[in-house]
Every structure is written in C-alpha cells, then in structure tokens.
Amino acid sequence: MDGRAHARVALQSAVTVSEERDTPALNTGDLYRLLAEGPWYPTMLLPRQGLVWTAGDCPDRAVATLTDHGTSVSVEFRFNDAGEVASIFAAARPRQYGTTYIDTPWEGRFGRYVSVAGMRVPSTGEVGWWVDRQWLPVWKATLAEFSFEF
DSSP states (O other): OOOEEEEEEETTEEEEEEEEEEEHHHHHHHHHHHHTGGGGGGGGGBBHHHHHHHHHHHHHHHEEEEEETTEEEEEEEEEEETOEEEEEEEEEEEETTTTEEEEEEEEEEEEEEEEEETTTEEEEEEEEETTEEEEEEEEEOOOOOOOOOO
C-alpha cells in the first residue's frame, strides 16, 4: 500500500467514463474495503504494525483499526458461534453521492465457510449501505474457487 487509491470506471474496459486518484475520501474508502475483505485473506487480519485489535461492546465483536500513510479506519467484526466473521460494520464510510462523498453506515455479510489451505474462508459475501434505516446491498458474490500463494 502506498496510501493512494485509484478508481476508474470504463465502458467495456476501453473508454474511461470516470476516474479519481488520491483524494482523502477515496483513500479512506479503499482502506475500509481492504480491511473488510480480510475474511477472504485471514492472515492479513493478524495483529501487525498498522493493524490494532480492541474488544468490542459484546463478546462476539472486535474492532480492527488499520492505519496507512496517516489515514486510519475502524471496522467492527461480528463473529458467529463458530468464531467465523459473520459480518463487518463501519459507522461512517465515505460513500460517493453525486460529486461529493458523505459518511454512511456500511455493512458486509459473510457465510458458507469452507476450508482452504488450512484456513476457514467465506464462500459468500455481500456489502451494502445503510440509508434511511434501510440496508441497500450493492455487491454480492459466491466464490467458486480459492487459491493462496505463501
């Protein structure tokens, strides 16, 4: 990570429709996404420089704070009875709204864990925004194949 995010939307991967680089909101949003994708790469969630874990407000929750190049984000991880990450939650992740960003509650949900290379990883996931007390999913996937390089 070099602390600078890059986002590009292109029509058929050829014609750029929109592009943004290295803005505070984009950099912050990218860190949130990276941390939230941790259940698919569990070793990334091990305590290390730049990643600090604290106890949550319930026994089945913990908060991970990731810091990179002066930007910090915190995500609450919620665990099921098997100790797997069932969901993640961020109270104020930047969401693009027109030409600006607004901090919006954001949640990801994970399920159907499988064993891969000795690790438990979710094979399903979805993320969405909480807008006007309603959860609006924006991405959903079922992963068919995993591989890790060590």
